[in-house]
Amino acid sequence: MDRVPPTLTPQLDVDVPDEGLSIGEAAAAVGLSVQTLRYYEREGLLLDPTSRRSNGHRRxxxxxxxxxAxxxxxxxxGMPIADIRKVAALSRTPGTEKQRLEAFERxxxxxxxxxxxxxxxLAALDTKIAAYRAYAVSEEETIHDxxxxxxx
Amino acid sequence: MDRVPPTLTPQLDVDVPDEGLSIGEAAAAVGLSVQTLRYYEREGLLLDPTSRRSNGHRRxxxxxxxxxAxxxxxxxxGMPIADIRKVAALSRTPGTEKQRLEAFERxxxxxxxxxxxxxxxLAALDTKIAAYRAYAVSEEETIHDxxxxxxx
DNA sequence: GCTTGACCTATAGCGCGCTATAGGTTGTCT
DNA sequence: AGACAACCTATAGCGCGCTATAGGTCAAGC
Known part of the structure; x- marks a missing residue:
């Protein structure tokens, strides 16, 4: 009855003020450390060079x-850094939509x-757990058979 | 009609002759490299020291x-080597069934x-793919809108 | 005015999980 | 007899993905 329609793009519900977020805030928002975020930038994984305030701080x-996200x-x-770098490069280049699609499909x-x-x-793990539980019960009841x- | 009952333990269908498998065969059977298998042994992940033939080869x-398996x-x-080592140690020690169970449950x-x-x-990825596909179609039809x- | 904290760059270091190399033995096949 | 393939030990090396350190700037708050 009060079902919500499937969200179609957001995947990130944090509101971003017009002046943007600091690196600390951004990192927290996506669940990365500040250093990892800088590292990703250095590795060329970001779409374009992060904009900066006058003091050089990223926004x-x-x-x-x-x-x-x-x-x-x-x-x-599980996509390796190197592959993401390629995807990022494609995403910077107009006319590569098909290649991007293929990368995503792969x-x-x-x-x-x-x-x-x-x-x-997981199924195998559950089987194992079930066996141990059965044993635990038989122990409790001091059946020992x-x-x-x-x-x- | 010809459904097979769910297998309850095997998880590995390779028949092992009485004299056992060589390390190469065993590695192939479980999908590891020979060196990784030796490495696991060194790291104490195996239940007990592998038995050997007279020539020192593992069986x-x-x-x-x-x-x-x-x-x-x-x-x-995703369980780290160190944790598996602990599980192996427990599994060598009688009376630790409860602890093993807890480890597996965790x-x-x-x-x-x-x-x-x-x-x-995966859902997010599918959304992305869908967007690219929609674009690809519009391109094909030279709609360009x-x-x-x-x-x- | 001084401290504190968040940011900055540059670079070094590290934990994990293998993987490769060297040097050797053994068993089998031609 | 010689070559080969598969095994053995011991040990070194490496790729990946961060993470930590040093040394600095800047803005806000006490």
Whole structure:
């Protein structure tokens, strides 16, 4: 009844004032450390050189934050820095939309495979846990007619 | 109709002859390199010292393979070597079943959280892909009434 | 006026998980 | 007999992704 329509882009609900966020605020918003954020910039993972205030301090605006959220998504799904650098380079170059799409599609396949693998592993883990729980119960009841689970 | 009942323990369908497998065969069976397998042994991740033939070559038996499968599962779901070492130590010590169970349960929670995070990331990735696809279509039709997706 | 804290650059260091190399033995095949 | 492949030990090295350190600027608050 009070279902909310699926959000279509935000993926980051932090409001960014017009003057932008400091690096500390931006880092906190996307879940990175300040040094990692600077490191990412040095590595060429940001879309364009971060804008600066007169004192040289970085300012992160809405679009920076959106890009960062995507960057974090790619990293946390296992895309290496080097690959993200390529994606960033493409994203700076007009007319490369198709290549970007292909890069994302390839990565998607990797993520799906990884998900599947992890789900299988989770099932195996659950089996193991179930065996130990069964043993724990038999112990409690001092039944002792059960061997401890095979240590596998 | 020809559904197979869910397998309850195997997780590794390779038949192990009585005389066991060589390290090369064992590594192939669980998807590790020979050196990684030796490395794991050195790091104390194996249940007990691998048995040897008269010539000093390692032999891996069924129970070794089962343990290895579990080890690979733990590694691939992100458990650090150091933690696996602790689990191995517990598994060598009788009466530690409860602690093992707790370790597995804790790890399970981590895996579930990780799965959830990855699924959210996948959704974000799909949104991005959808945007690029929509753009690709509009391009094809030479409609050109659409901006390329925001590079986020 | 002085301290504090957040920012800045540049560069060095590190933890993790392998991976590679050197040097050797053993067993099998031609 | 010689070559090869697979194994062995011991140890060094490396790629990745940060993380820490040194030394400095600047603005705000006491």
């Amino acid at each position: 992160f605006h809405r679009n920076d934050l959106d890009w960062l 995507g960057l974090v998504m790619l990293r946390e799904t 990565h998607r396949e990797a993520v799906v495979a990884q998900l599947k693998r992890t789900q299988e592993h 059960q061997q401890p689970p095979a240590s596998t | 891996f038996h069924r129970n070794d393979l089962d343990w290895l 579990g080890l690979v599962m733990l590694r691939e779901t 790890h399970r929670e981590a895996v579930v959280a990780q799965l959830k995070r990855t699924q959210e990331h 659409q901006q390329p997706p925001a590079s986020t």
